[in-house]
Amino acid sequence: MQIAKKYFTEGLIQLTILLSLIGVRVDIDSYLSGYYTPLIEINLGPSSAYTQTPFHNLRDTLDGYSVHPKCPELDHFFASRRLLDEVRNLGSPRFPTQLNAWLVHQVSATNKADGGPSTSNNTDTSSGLETPGDGARDDNEHLPDNGQEVCQTTPELGHGPCGAGACGFLKEEDDAKVKEEEEPAPLTQLAHSSTLEEESLLEGITALPDPAHHHPPTIDIDQHWSNLLSLSVTDLDDLDSLVTDTDITRAISQDVSLHDAMLNSAGAFGVAPERGEARPVTQQQRTFFRLESTGSSHSDASPGMALGLAALPFASVCNLTANESSHSALGGCLDEAVFDQINQLGLEGLDSIDTHLMGCLESIDPQVLEDLDSDSGLSLESSSGGPASPGSSEMSSSSSSYCEDECGATGYSSDVDSVPSKGIVDYTTTWSPVDLSESVWHDHSYSSPAFFNQPPVTLPHKGIKEEPLSDDDSPRLEDRDMSRDELRARAMCIPFSVLQIVNMPVEEFLEVLDGHGFSPEQVTLLRDIRRRGKNKLAAQNCRKRKLDAITGLQEEVERLQAQRDRLLREKQLTAKTMGAVGQQIKQLTRDVLARLRDDSGQPLNPERFTLQCGANGRVVVQPVRRPAVSTSTGNKTDKRKKEKKQ
């Protein structure tokens, strides 16, 4: 249960950080303007298709900076786009409004405590966001009544875990808006948006049960976390029931937003809802946990997995190899804790397998190796298991440097259907030298959003492929499901998985080559596996970049075409304007000259005189200078014409 609490808490921390980050960087476009903020790295790390640098590389850099050293601009561009997509995918676009509501509440409390003006930066943040969330806020504003009516139209608030407490928030938001219209919001409040939103989030979780009592802004966050951590086993076990009792019937008709998820999560944290339906709550819970995932979009988490898994023994979660939802539900929660366990495993136990290795080498069937070498169609992915199979491999079990889930490239993934969960589990337990007695679940696949969107592993042709076999046929089935490199490595009794070989740092890889007494064939195979694996990742990223480049170029073409059309229209308009102005000048010149008289008292002939405006502003009447001096070419032409006439 401690583990579950830890995961649960870490998930909350991640979600809180995520929300605060979103709230801080309300100007999403700023990410596209050249900033290279840690936020990008944070979001880029676990999910970027271009960040195939494992953690062992990131840990030696400035918090993961220089992720893509060879192409930082392009990487940044893609990372920014990815970040933008992630922010947009977080839920309905109303979440900034709700965050602002928390912020308003917090600011108000702060101001009350400080005796300062009760203002809000709601306008500032909203104006900077330019998101549809403003529209949602406007919808609330346009309601006939505030307060209770707002509660009814925002079921996630009114009937959620906090009840009137949430209404109090919105009321306060409305009040803040009224005050905001009266006096400008101080810009300095923006600087506190991150902290305020984090505190507001915590406050929203813990203080919601008591709507009449608002915690002061100086509330101890540690106390909140202590309260959260103090949830007993029964509390956690009852979370599902609590959640499913929540009445969010009205929320069914709405897109699940970040705010929806948060409020429901708050309801799960010890607030007994009054009534409700199970399905929409579960849906929102899924969204909630998706938010705290590693940036991937698990769209099909299994109902009931959200909080139920938190109470499961960790090993049980790990063994859900065929259940993608397990990863989607608690992936973000588990990752960090999982890596802690990964770090504790290490490669120390590898030294003890040399004896076993030698024994295996002696038992290698030469024919097997020959068959393997004759096939170049290596399939690294098939052995990795992919994100669809959480129990993919034990790659990260040797050290944190092998964490593929957190830092592996999220490029294109393939062969999910070829991922044999059964084979993987057996693979990790039968021949891996690493102690996996704890059944640590690591997703060592080349994590990809496409992977997460894929249905669970039970694919049709896979089912056809897995005909019932006797126990004697199981090894052959595993061999068939494993990738060729895995088979090669297994046949050569190489005590590392493909992903281990691919993702371990070069220093460790060289140490492995030197320190384990591998034969030259084994060394060659290890190098080939590593090369193929890395090249596979590189190819995936290369293709991804290519597609993104094509998309970017298409957008650029469209933009330039629009710009060209606009410039052409401006040109035409300018020409028309110039023509009109010229006509006006001519008319004015004629009028002026008609009013002027020469020495003989006759009006000036516009054909012979014109008006010239000098540099000093004086207007001077000048005789029209006819082109008396023509070019030599013109003279020649005239002469020729004359000669022809003659």
Next chain:
DNA sequence: TGGCCGTGTCATCTC
């Protein structure tokens, strides 16, 4: 059955 697409792999280049 041919075309398209995604993917893995190899060869090669560059850093």
Next chain:
DNA sequence: TGGAGATGACACGGC
């Protein structure tokens, strides 16, 4: 000099 990444090209399988 070797490792790693990038990328074009090719093969293969699925649709």
